[in-house]
Amino acid sequence: MTATESETCDVLIVGGGPGGSSCARGLRDSGLDVLIMDKATFPRDKVCAGWITPPVVDLLDLDLADYARDHALQPITRFRTGIIGGTTIETEYGKTVSYGIRRCEFDNYLLKRCGARTQLGTPLKTMECNENGWLINGSLQAKLVVGAGGHFCPVARELNQDHSSEKSVVLAQETEFELTPEQQSLCHVKPDTPELYFCRDLKGYGWCFYKDGYLNVGMGREGEKQLSAVRDEFTDYLDREGRVPKEILGKFKGHAYRLYGLQKRTIVDERVLLVGDAIGMASPQSGEGIRPAIETGFIAADVIRGCQQDYTKVRLAEYQDKLFQRFGEWSDHPEASLIPATLRQFLGRKLMSTQWFTRKVLLDRWFLQQHVSPLVHG
Template identity: 70%
Template sequence: MQSESCDVLIVGGGPGGSSCAWGLQDSGLDVLILDQATFPRDKVCAGWITPAVTDLLNLDLSDYQKSHVLQPITRFRTGIIGGAAVQTEFTQTVSYGIRRCEFDEYLLSRCGARTRLGEKFQSLERTENGWLVNGSLQAKVIVGAGGHFCPVARWLNPEKRSEHSVVLAQETEFQLTPEQLKVCRVQPERPELYFSPDLRGYAWCFLKDGYLNVGIGREGEKQLSAARDEFIQFLDLEGRVPRGILGKFKGHAYRLYGLEKRSVVDDRILLIGDAAGLASPQSGEGIRPAVESGLMAADVLQQCQSSYHIQHLQNYEQKILDRFGPWPDKPVDSILPARIRQFLGRHLMSTHWFTRNVLLGRWFLQQHLPPLVRS
């Protein structure tokens, strides 16, 4: 393969990687994105973005929705699997349903970086001036943006980590036929969220412009298929989604932030998004942390003035801690103790105040977070 070089190599073309490249557009740096997938590609994700994300990325929503799914969300149906549901309404759009295959390709196509798609990351070697990737690609600094299974993240964190901070998820997304739409009771503007009784995971149903997305995720769950089948049965018995219309489920994993310390920076290397383990510990939401960390990384890289040693990149780690909170001194079993989880499951989850202000407003929509201030 012909030799090639760049200043910044971003491994992973998802929202984090493309946002980092987009943030470097006017930096004068030569940016290259490497991804083993070709876009558009499927991505296991419930698929929603908040107004904070659209503002941060300067998305023209009217232009985007001309050729992409953009489902305004103003209501939610929430509850415990097997229990009663709570209906919550907002006076304005609080989120948008998107299809990741469309959203990721859109961000990648506008980011301004060169790309090498359909090429697997196979090897990484240190050189005098940076890195040699796959034996032919020279880079001064590498940004790991390849999600939970990012090879750059595994290189930086080689030791085996415990699995309690990892969420395993399964999801199916497909377009409903007119006949299937008639028997599906999920409403487009009202996603449905259902928590397991122990609150160690939750499941969802979204209908976005005729595309139904159904999924479930649990912390460190080895028997996820059994939990998925129980959820499917619940949806069928409740008359929400007949089990016969559901398509094949696909798997995914991501790491929750704040349960385990993780290296995110070293000499000429840093991690963003799911590669850094930044998913929200309460909801598992990862798009906003990916976008924010990508833009923070872009700011730090521009300030380095082509000197990417760890002392110049450590400001990125501090930005992560300031934005998302400190790491624990030692691993913790959960963001919430078991007794508190059970109490929440029995009591608070059934109240309208807690559902609106904490479960939705704080955990899922993160309305308490101020807009990210960039350098």
């Protein structure tokens, strides 16, 4: 169902990604009129390595057999990891610990089934506060606005005009394309084995992921202004090691996201709140943001239901409390450490060459987050 040009809604969600669609899904049967606005038309590209863990599958109540009929769904049973230019380790789980997905398919699937009305291909240009909530783009009246537009979310910019620092921001570049039979014979990345290669200074990592005929190669680094040069060093390494020939790689696309907890952000105010990457929810260790985006969407939906259309800052503060309970509070001094950076890097490189640390910490804890309990919501 498509929204008309001029109307009202109870809840306007700005951004149709996993955080926004999960918030909308959490509000189904609430009696609220929910509208999702996004500047893109779906399906749309999204820079992301693209995998989800079993807790995400459970949280979304995904029917894997149904999803796999029309979408890429690659079971992951092992990982290949290492330092760029160093030795590598293969870690075998003997069972499926994640699923590879294509974000263009996954996000579109979640948006279609969330149950909300949509207004796609429509950017948020203006939002003016009035006695009834917010006037959006001069024509849409909303009682509550949920900012779910990722790192560049216009609602997040409205709430954080005095917090323009790029501290804790990760820049990423990625290419994803379908391999021809000839290219498949030249590529040695196994479908069930994503490959993760960390920079020597441990400020970022590159990845290779082959799923359902599509190859995804990318690089992300914290605070890196010359990412293209680092990316080229990584793709040269892949070529030398015989993993992925450089000449088959497609055009790289860029993206940015903020790591959670490293900078204080305003996430609630009068009749407005933020979810997902609009807050900056990516894991500081792995950069993974799909699960926290989905969880914040459902937590926000629970709080919105409980507000009974009283969307004052005082009532919405419960959302921030629940978010901190789930993910921890902001760090006041994220860079403070008794261990010098050079020593941390030396220890990190040494540890990443051991099977125990690679499995128990790097993979189980940082990337798969197996220690994190399932979210209870609703």
